[in-house]
Amino acid sequence: MSEPRLVEVRRNVLKQNDVIARALREQFRATGVFVVSLVSSPGSGKTAFLEKTLTQMQPRYRVAALVGDLATENDATRLARSKAPVKQITTGTLCHLEAAMVQNALADWDLNKLDLLFIENVGNLVCPSSYDLGENLRLVLMSVTEGEDKPLKYPTIFNSADVAIITKNELAAAVEFDWESARKSIQSVRPGMQIFRLSAKTGEGMEEYFDFLSRQFAEQRAVAKI
Amino acid sequence: MHELSIAMSIVDAALEEAQRRGIQVSAVHLRLGALSGVVKDALLFSYEVACQDTPLQGSQLIVEDVPVIVFCLQCQKEQLLQSVQLFACPECGAPTMNVRQGKELEVFALEVKEEEVRR
Numbered sequence: 001m002s003e004p005r006l007v008e009v010r011r012n013v014l015k016q017n018d019v020i021a022r023a024l025r026e027q028f029r030a031t032g033v034f035v036v037s038l039v040s041s042p043g044s045g046k047t048a049f050l051e052k053t054l055t056q057m058q059p060r061y062r063v064a065a066l067v068g069d070l071a072t073e074n075d076a077t078r079l080a081r082s083k084a085p086v087k088q089i090t091t092g093t094l095c096h097l098e099a100a101m102v103q104n105a106l107a108d109w110d111l112n113k114l115d116l117l118f119i120e121n122v123g124n125l126v127c128p129s130s131y132d133l134g135e136n137l138r139l140v141l142m143s144v145t146e147g148e149d150k151p152l153k154y155p156t157i158f159n160s161a162d163v164a165i166i167t168k169n170e171l172a173a174a175v176e177f178d179w180e181s182a183r184k185s186i187q188s189v190r191p192g193m194q195i196f197r198l199s200a201k202t203g204e205g206m207e208e209y210f211d212f213l214s215r216q217f218a219e220q221r222a223v224a225k226i
Numbered sequence: 227m228h229e230l231s232i233a234m235s236i237v238d239a240a241l242e243e244a245q246r247r248g249i250q251v252s253a254v255h256l257r258l259g260a261l262s263g264v265v266k267d268a269l270l271f272s273y274e275v276a277c278q279d280t281p282l283q284g285s286q287l288i289v290e291d292v293p294v295i296v297f298c299l300q301c302q303k304e305q306l307l308q309s310v311q312l313f314a315c316p317e318c319g320a321p322t323m324n325v326r327q328g329k330e331l332e333v334f335a336l337e338v339k340e341e342e343v344r345r
Contacts, residue, residue: 005338006255007247011239013232013256095228127228127264130331155310156263188312191321214275 017131020099024106024134031111034217034223035119037133039157040141041150042123045076045167049200050120051142054082056210061115066105068097075120086110096127099134103225116217124212125154136220143168144177148185155189162193165209169199232264232331233272239333244281253286253337259330260294260310286335294328305306 012018028035038166040046050065064085075113075172076088089097089105095141102119118137121128140161142150153156159162164186174177179197186193196212198205240254256272258264266289273287279284298315304326306314320328 004252004340006335007243007249007338008335009240009243009333011243011333013239013333016235099310126263126265130228130232137294152311156261159261159310159313160263188314189310191228191313191323 004161015132015168017061017099019224020103021132024099024103025136027219028117028134028136029224031114032221033114033117034137034174034220035117035133035135036137036139036213037119037120037121037135038139038141039125039128040143041125041146043202044123044141044143044146046120046141047078048123048125049165049167050118051082052200052203052206053210053213054079054084054086057116057207057213058082058084060214062066062113063118064109064114065120066102066119067120068101070095080174091122095122095124096131097121098131102133110146116213125150125157128177129157137162137216139163139165139169140166141163142182142225144172144176145175146180148182151189156220157191158186158193163188163212164193166195167195167200169197169204170202206215227265227268228266228269230272230275233269233287236273237276237280239317240282240336241280243333244246247336248337250339251336252339253280253288254282254292254333255288255328255330255335255337257290257292257334259292260307261325262329262331265333266291284306286337290334292328292330294324296322297300297324297326298322299324306308330340 038046039195054063066087067087068089068091069075070091073088077084086107089101119133138161140158141220186195195207198209246249251315270287270340277283295304296307298320300318300320301315305315313322
């Protein structure tokens, strides 16, 4: 019997998403918007962190947010308290955001009127790692209550992110959070990754992170103008 | 679990290529990187579901696992990563994020259904 005939095709399965993500990135660059996405497991404090971020950055920057969620619009309602424009993307049964959803959600927004756009992904440490959303910076959040080895359990999402944020630091002592062990786990799956340790509740460590965002924004603007 | 939507994209891509070439497909070969974020078992299960009521029904998904290869600056060569939990050169231990391979999620070949051999 002869060998089965093989036809080479070479098709990137996520090409459609990647093409849209590339178009989004170009659109963000052209309009000078710096886009930050947030990924984490459910309950790590993404929404509280984002609410603080929007409120604090607003006096200096024109900020807005897209929030992905499976079912409710509670997060958008919470974030609306910051008075920044917020839009909910309800994904239904889908466990992650895709570039097309971001594109649709932004269709009636004038990006020229924005400086910083935040995209909160669905709470999930697995699926969002495969999808580029055209963002400039991907933050992965992990709360002190989740265990120091979280990065070792979900290496792919930590590897796909640019910056790690340790949240709920006000609870660190109560849960005997081992900072050194957490830092090692992160560096093991993503060498050189910058880490911020903070508390959205008490405000501890938030200033440092705001300064970092401001610098990143300024750099992007400088590059975009060249 | 996003494997079902990935499986549906695989089926779409394979059908499009098969139609363009006018062939019938008995198996789809996929290259799956260790950093693709896709779970193989879940994908194999989802593939069967995604094939239902399409010309690919009954076809096989053959997955080739693609390990992560990094470039070590210290050793000046490509190295096979031992574990996705440790991004360091297996030889000298230097940390590295210089990923050369391992993010693949690619339909790379189609197996053509042979006409039944007749006497």
